[in-house]
Amino acid sequence: MSDTKIEGQPGYAPGTHVSGRDIRDKKIPYTWWEVEAQYAYSLGPANARFLKELKEGKIIGRTCKKCDRVLVPPRMFCEWCYSPTNEWVYLKDTGTVETFSISYLDPDANRIEEPILVGVVSIDGASPKHGFMHYFGEMKPEELHIGMRVKAVWKPEEERTGSVRDIKYFKPLKDGGDE
Amino acid sequence: MTRKVCVIGVGNTDFNSMTPDVSWKEFMYEACKKAYVDAGINPREDVDSFITCAEDYWEGFSIFDEFVPDQIGAVLRPCCTVCGDGIQGLASAYMQIMTGLVDTVAVESHSKISDALSYGDVVLHAMDPIYEKPVAGQVERERFSGPSYPEKSPKPLVGKTDEKGRVHPYYIAGLEMQHYLRSTKTTEEQCASVVVKNKRNAYDNPMADYECSLIEDDVMQSEYLFKPVKELDISPLVDGAICFVLAEEGVAKNLGVEPIYLNGFGYSSETPWFSSRGMDAGYATMASKMAYKMAGIKDPKGAFDIIEVDDRFSYKELQHIEALGLAKPGEAAKMLENGELEKDGKLPTNISGGSLGIGNCLEATGLQRSLEIVTQLRGFAGKRQVKNPEVGLAQSWRGIPSGTGAAAIFSRYPEVKA
Numbered sequence: 001m002s003d004t005k006i007e008g009q010p011g012y013a014p015g016t017h018v019s020g021r022d023i024r025d026k027k028i029p030y031t032w033w034e035v036e037a038q039y040a041y042s043l044g045p046a047n048a049r050f051l052k053e054l055k056e057g058k059i060i061g062r063t064c065k066k067c068d069r070v071l072v073p074p075r076m077f078c079e080w081c082y083s084p085t086n087e088w089v090y091l092k093d094t095g096t097v098e099t100f101s102i103s104y105l106d107p108d109a110n111r112i113e114e115p116i117l118v119g120v121v122s123i124d125g126a127s128p129k130h131g132f133m134h135y136f137g138e139m140k141p142e143e144l145h146i147g148m149r150v151k152a153v154w155k156p157e158e159e160r161t162g163s164v165r166d167i168k169y170f171k172p173l174k175d176g177g178d179e
Numbered sequence: 180m181t182r183k184v185c186v187i188g189v190g191n192t193d194f195n196s197m198t199p200d201v202s203w204k205e206f207m208y209e210a211c212k213k214a215y216v217d218a219g220i221n222p223r224e225d226v227d228s229f230i231t232c233a234e235d236y237w238e239g240f241s242i243f244d245e246f247v248p249d250q251i252g253a254v255l256r257p258c259c260t261v262c263g264d265g266i267q268g269l270a271s272a273y274m275q276i277m278t279g280l281v282d283t284v285a286v287e288s289h290s291k292i293s294d295a296l297s298y299g300d301v302v303l304h305a306m307d308p309i310y311e312k313p314v315a316g317q318v319e320r321e322r323f324s325g326p327s328y329p330e331k332s333p334k335p336l337v338g339k340t341d342e343k344g345r346v347h348p349y350y351i352a353g354l355e356m357q358h359y360l361r362s363t364k365t366t367e368e369q370c371a372s373v374v375v376k377n378k379r380n381a382y383d384n385p386m387a388d389y390e391c392s393l394i395e396d397d398v399m400q401s402e403y404l405f406k407p408v409k410e411l412d413i414s415p416l417v418d419g420a421i422c423f424v425l426a427e428e429g430v431a432k433n434l435g436v437e438p439i440y441l442n443g444f445g446y447s448s449e450t451p452w453f454s455s456r457g458m459d460a461g462y463a464t465m466a467s468k469m470a471y472k473m474a475g476i477k478d479p480k481g482a483f484d485i486i487e488v489d490d491r492f493s494y495k496e497l498q499h500i501e502a503l504g505l506a507k508p509g510e511a512a513k514m515l516e517n518g519e520l521e522k523d524g525k526l527p528t529n530i531s532g533g534s535l536g537i538g539n540c541l542e543a544t545g546l547q548r549s550l551e552i553v554t555q556l557r558g559f560a561g562k563r564q565v566k567n568p569e570v571g572l573a574q575s576w577r578g579i580p581s582g583t584g585a586a587a588i589f590s591r592y593p594e595v596k597a
Contacts, residue, residue: 031308031309033304033308033312035301035304036297036300037236037239037297037300037301037304038295038296039239039294039295039296040294041202041203041239041294042198042199042200042201042202042203042293042294044201044204044205045200045201045205046202047202075204075249076204076205076208077205077208077212077250079248079250079254080223080254081223082212082215082221082222082223082252
């Protein structure tokens with residue numbers, strides 16, 4: 001790496017990529033095809049129950065008695081001991097931020113004005129590292145931190161469809177305190 | 180001492196035209212769990228390496244490999260995917276064991292194709308973008324959201340390539356069958372007999388989904404879909420998962436499991452240019468030559484007590500028997516007519532019901548063919564048991580539009596008696 005910065009140029013090489021304009025203007029010889037690929041993934045008992053409970057505003061998990069674990073989202077078998085899981089168990093809609101990122105780009109790599117806060121929440125009552133990925137809201141980016149206590153903000157009942165997006169985002173849990 | 184590789188456990192789900200009650204995870208778990216129980220092992224401790232044979236577009240995921248470890252017992256263990264047929268997976272497992280790095284390998288393959296709503300278009304997507312896709316026609320539609328699915332399911336072709344001016348990619352079977360019939364003087368009626376035989380055989384296979392009592396006329400009178408291919412010449416799609424546990428023979432001895440040896444295998448791929456391909460299943464010829472050499476088989480005729488060949492289209496069974504060197508061109512149909520391919524014949528073929536009787540389970544087809552051979556060699560085939568088989572051959576093809584095939588030789592002995 002050189003320390004000398006050339007006037008008017010960045011100190012690194014961003015690379016040059018094909019642009020939409022290059023393709024439109026046929027500067028590059030190409031052939032085009034759009035795939036028609038559609039899937040209806042069967043949910044199976046664990047996912048189906050989890051989504052059904054989300055619609056009711058509840059978070060449900062499964063226990064593995066052998067490993068003494070509570071798995072959320074629920075699974076019908078335990079990936080540690082390879083045995084079937086045992087019982088359904090309802091959990092709270094509160095948890096702890098495991099890790100997070102403040103994201104400034106959309107999927108097309110365009111800059112977005114308000115950064116999106118995403119991260120992993122470990123759900124209270126579940127085993128460590130059990131929870132799911134979600135958005136964070138009602139907080140400033142600089143407030144978000146690992147170990148932060150959070151609570152789910154649900155969509156109104158009539159808007160819920162049985163999806164992980166039935167939770168809008170996780171907000172700071174006041175008086176919850178940090179772990 | 181030379182290492183020997185054998186099958187120590189097999190497991191499978193039932194084969195069904197749809198499986199909406201389970202996700203792909205529970206589905207794979209069922210097959211693998213059964214295989215591990217069959218072998219008497221705990222995958223979390225006793226399996227050294229794991230292989231899944233899967234193709235992303237069938238699954239509906241990018242990098243499907245990553246969605247595999249939990250349900251096959253492979254979390255934080257050596258695990259990889261072979262994007263190919265199950266027999267190619269067995270080949271990889273064999274090689275891993277022969278290196279001495281590992282002793283026990285699990286190989287899983289499945290079809291959960293009932294989750295795919297646009298099968299025909301996914302097959303189309305496997306064709307050359309410059310020369311073949313444009314011939315089939317680009318889908319023209321409004322942007323839409325949410326699943327769209329034909330009201331009437333056009334089984335066995337499940338798919339959406341039904342718009343005007345577009346052709347379902349299975350027409351490639353029509354091209355090949357046309358060539359096969361002409362070059363070997365085989366008739367459509369003789370191909371129809373394959374359908375009748377395999378769907379009848381499937382009655383004795385409890386896991387088959389498409390058993391049926393037909394006569395040749397039923398097949399002949401079914402609709403032409405890709406002339407000369409008729410509706411009943413085509414194996415319908417099916418869901419199913421299969422797992423094999425392979426091990427060095429010492430492992431089998433320690434476990435007290437009766438080993439079924441993998442004595443040889445081979446695989447081969449044709450050029451993707453349709454216009455340059457042989458259209459006579461050269462992939463099967465080359466794959467089988469490799470397997471025969473490895474197993475020390477000089478003359479394959481008379482070497483096998485039972486065979487399972489890829490019959491995803493009726494003519495394919497006959498074409499493959501010939502490509503494997505088990506009959507001269509045009510002779511396979513005569514063997515069928517003489518009853519030689521029946522359970523008590525000289526060369527029992529697709530006694531399981533084949534893909535026509537059980538269903539087309541895509542990349543799992545090689546394991547489905549192998550599963551029958553292993554079950555027969557173990558003497559566990561029940562009503563369809565062939566009398567005391569010692570050596571069997573399983574052969575598979577990757578289906579349209581591929582020109583890739585594989586073959587595997589199994590026996591009850593470390594060495595095949597050539």
